[in-house]
Structures are given as C-alpha cells and as structure tokens.
Amino acid sequence: MEPPVAFLPALWGKVLRLKKALYGMCQAGRCWWIFLYSILERLGFVATEVDQSLYIFRNRVSIIVIWIHVDDSVIMSNTPSTISNFRSALCAELNIKWLDKMTQIVGLECVFGKGEVVMTQKHLMEGILEAYPQQLIQCDAPLPVLPMGATAPAVKTLDPTPF
Structure with missing residues (x-):
C-alpha cells in the first residue's frame, strides 16, 4: 500500500505494512x-x-x-x-x-409465533418483481404448500441434453 502523499510527504515512494485489517479489504x-x-x-x-x-x-x-x-x-x-x-x-x-428479538437476518424476515419461526423473503421478492416486471409469469402458487416432512408428488424429469 502506498501512503497518500498529502498524509506524510516524507513517506512518498515508500511502502507501508498494515498491522491491522481495514474494513472493506x-x-x-x-x-x-x-x-x-x-x-x-x-x-x-x-x-x-x-x-x-x-x-x-x-x-x-x-x-x-x-x-x-x-x-x-x-x-x-x-x-x-x-x-x-x-x-x-x-x-x-x-x-x-x-x-x-430478531426481525431479519441475511435478507430473511423472521416472525416468531407460538412454537415456530416463520422466515420469508417477501422484501427480496418484491424487489425482484419491481426490477423485472416484464418477465413475470403469473401463477397462484409456484410451489405446492406441504406440511413439514411431507414429500412432493413425483415430477417428470427433463432430458438436459438440449440445454
């Protein structure tokens, strides 16, 4: 790292060793x-x-x-x-x-109920929908809502070769 010339003119052209990490480095x-x-x-x-x-x-x-x-x-x-x-x-x-009480972390909104924590990404989804409105395909529920531990019905798999 080179010091700014205005900081210490006597150190111009010298290299400094950082003794601690700088935020953002x-x-x-x-x-x-x-x-x-x-x-x-x-x-x-x-x-x-x-x-x-x-x-x-x-x-x-x-x-x-x-x-x-x-x-x-x-x-x-x-x-x-x-x-x-x-x-x-x-x-x-x-x-x-x-x-x-945590309300959000890493983009997840957290709502505490009786014996449960519900985590959503509503804010993130709203931002994506606002940024890319022309690419929307509207549907009522993109994924089936299943109880915890239930397995989804079998889905036909696609051949990845053409992709």
Whole structure:
C-alpha cells in the first residue's frame, strides 16, 4: 500500500505494512473471523466440523448455539439465563449491538409465533418483481404448500441434453 502523499510527504515512494485489517479489504473478513474465533474459544465455544460459522457451547444444564454471518449472528439457547451470561461475557470483549428479538437476518424476515419461526423473503421478492416486471409469469402458487416432512408428488424429469 502506498501512503497518500498529502498524509506524510516524507513517506512518498515508500511502502507501508498494515498491522491491522481495514474494513472493506480482502483480508478484513479473515482477520475478523480469527479475532471472533479466539473470543468464542476463550468462552468455551467449539466450531462445528461441518460449518465454521456455527459454534456450540454445552455444559451440564444448557446449550448455546451461535450462527455467524459476517458481522451478524443468531444466538439460541435452552435457558434465558445462559444467554444473559453469554451476553455479559461477550459485551466485556466487544462493543456489540444486541437485539432481543430478531426481525431479519441475511435478507430473511423472521416472525416468531407460538412454537415456530416463520422466515420469508417477501422484501427480496418484491424487489425482484419491481426490477423485472416484464418477465413475470403469473401463477397462484409456484410451489405446492406441504406440511413439514411431507414429500412432493413425483415430477417428470427433463432430458438436459438440449440445454
């Protein structure tokens, strides 16, 4: 990286070494992940083998599951006191914005009901429909609405050769 000439004229023509990641740089995401991983590890969390954005903490009574996407996360636990203790520990390490009830994450709107969470992409779909109105094919329900765990009826497959 070359320093701006007006910043320090004496450094003109020199190359500087960055000692920390800059927001928006390619390395920033990796540096943030390493930093956050070290904090979560210190707090007793373990990253799952399948997904390095999913962390789990277990003790005899409770469990906390954290899913992280860039600088957003979803934190779930079987006991409210466990989340409260985790929140205190995390706030001691980081300056964070904490929402008690998630309304959206990664473009998904989340509505909490009794024993269920409904996730939709209504806002995303409305944006697509607004951006590409000429390419609409109207139908009442693009996919059959099936109960959880039910399988859809068999569908005739197409030969992919012509495509």
